[in-house]
Amino acid sequence: MPALSPTLAFEGVTRRYGATVAVDDVSVQIVGGSFVALVGASGSGKSTLLKTINRLVEPSAGRVTIDGADVADGPAPALRRRIGYVFQTIGLFPHMTVAENITVPLRIAGRHKPERVGELLDLVDLSREVAGRMPDALSGGQRQRVAIARALAPGAKVLLLDEAFGALDPVTRDALGTEIRRLHERLGLTTILVTHDMAEALLLADRVLVMKAGRIVADATPGELLAGQGGADAQALVQVPRDQAARLAALKP
Ligand code: ADP
Numbered sequence: 001m002p003a004l005s006p007t008l009a010f011e012g013v014t015r016r017y018g019a020t021v022a023v024d025d026v027s028v029q030i031v032g033g034s035f036v037a038l039v040g041a042s043g044s045g046k047s048t049l050l051k052t053i054n055r056l057v058e059p060s061a062g063r064v065t066i067d068g069a070d071v072a073d074g075p076a077p078a079l080r081r082r083i084g085y086v087f088q089t090i091g092l093f094p095h096m097t098v099a100e101n102i103t104v105p106l107r108i109a110g111r112h113k114p115e116r117v118g119e120l121l122d123l124v125d126l127s128r129e130v131a132g133r134m135p136d137a138l139s140g141g142q143r144q145r146v147a148i149a150r151a152l153a154p155g156a157k158v159l160l161l162d163e164a165f166g167a168l169d170p171v172t173r174d175a176l177g178t179e180i181r182r183l184h185e186r187l188g189l190t191t192i193l194v195t196h197d198m199a200e201a202l203l204l205a206d207r208v209l210v211m212k213a214g215r216i217v218a219d220a221t222p223g224e225l226l227a228g229q230g231g232a233d234a235q236a237l238v239q240v241p242r243d244q245a246a247r248l249a250a251l252k253p
Contacts, residue, residue, distance in 0.1 A: 005032035005190045006082075006157050008053060012062035014214075015048050022048040024214030025062070032067075035184050035191045037201030039237060040211035046194045049211070050160050053192070054083045066158065081109055084151030084159040084189075088166040091147065092135040098146050099131040105154045120149040125179060141172035148180070152187070159184065159191045165200070177204050199241035202226065210234045 008030040015023040023045045030036050038046045051057035052064050055076045064071045071079055092101050099117045106112040118128050124145040135143055144164060151159065161180070165173040181204050184191045195201055201208045202222040210218035210233055218225075218234035225238050 005034075005188045006066045007032040007068075008158065008190060008192075009065045009068075010049070010052070010062065011065065013049065013052055013059045013064060014061040015045075015052065015057055016060045021214050023052070023059070026214075026216055027062075028209065028216055028219065030190060030192065032190050033188060035181065035193070035204060035206045037205035037208045038192060038194045038211060039196065039198055039201045039208055042196060044211040045214040046211050047162055048214075050162055050192060050194050053158070053160060054080050054085055056085075077108070081105060081154040082156055082158060084148070084156035085162070086144070086147045086151050086160070086164040087162040088164060092143055092150075094135055097132050097134060098126075098138070101135065101146055102150045102153055105150065109154055111154070116153065120153055123152065123183065124149045139172075140168050141176060144168060144176060148183075152183075157187070157189055159189045161191065161193045163194055163196070165195075173200075180204070198237040199244075202238070202241070208234070210237065 010026045010028050013023055013026045014021065026049060038050065040046055048057050052059050053066075053071065055071055058072075066082075093104070096104075098121075102117055102120050103112050106116060117131055121128050121131060126142060126145050126149070130138065130142065130146075135146070138146065147164075165176055168176065177200060180191070183189070193201070193204060198208075202225060205222065207219070207221055208225060208230075209216050210230070212233055218230040220230035220234060224230055225234055228235065230238075
């Protein structure tokens with residue numbers, strides 16, 4: 001039996017940097033197994049909120065829980081093995097092969113088994129032949145797949161994606177997004193995707209949270225957003241892909 005997908009909760013989470021309130025009293029629950037997109041303009045607090053989950057950022061007030069347990073209890077490395085984290089700049093170790101990169105968290109945890117490398121490459125749909133390559137011999141999309149394999153290697157059930165597809169070309173980005181969604185279903189993950197791209201959020205997520213000035217100003221399903229609900233801030237973001245689709249349709253001969 002696979003473990004149940006973890007439920008996350010932010011309870012009055014605030015994070016200040018001097019006079020800047022990056023995250024402002026956010027309370028929201030993310031039900032286990034859901035795929036949530038966190039959308040908003042640059043500087044709205046998305047990354048800061050995401051990083052309070054794996055303690056890369058400590059809240060100034062409030063707390064984050066996973067299945068009811070405060071993430072601040074216990075050692076951070078153990079917490080981070082349960083939480084896959086992938087960000088735009090990838091962060092593969094350039095002097096290590098793909099196989100070595102993927103197994104870093106397993107080796108740190110003393111749980112490395114060589115056969116896991118092949119399984120993890122299969123998981124992210126990479127050929128097993130890339131195991132011995134160095135990261136600079138891979139395309140951007142392949143590198144990001146390696147980063148995802150590494151993030152999930154210790155059996156993480158929570159996946160945090162912080163603009164993880166941001167540096168990729170649109171075709172690779174679209175394909176990888178679809179695959180992540182499949183991976184989410186297959187492994188029973190709880191996934192949070194930070195993106196400034198509302199179209200990506202609508203296409204991939206079950207639920208879209210819109211952030212503005214550190215607060216969540218909309219919380220709706222893609223269906224609700226497409227039906228014009230969710231409020232003015234959310235609708236302003238939905239309007240962008242809507243207008244693009246309309247302009248493309250108008251180009252039809
Ligand atoms: P987003 O991910 O939506 O682009 P961030 O969470 O990165 O937004 O940033 C929210 C706000 O907090 C911004 O005003 C940003 O400048 C500020 N901020 C984020 N991290 C730091 C930091 N380490 N030091 C000072 N200010 C920060």
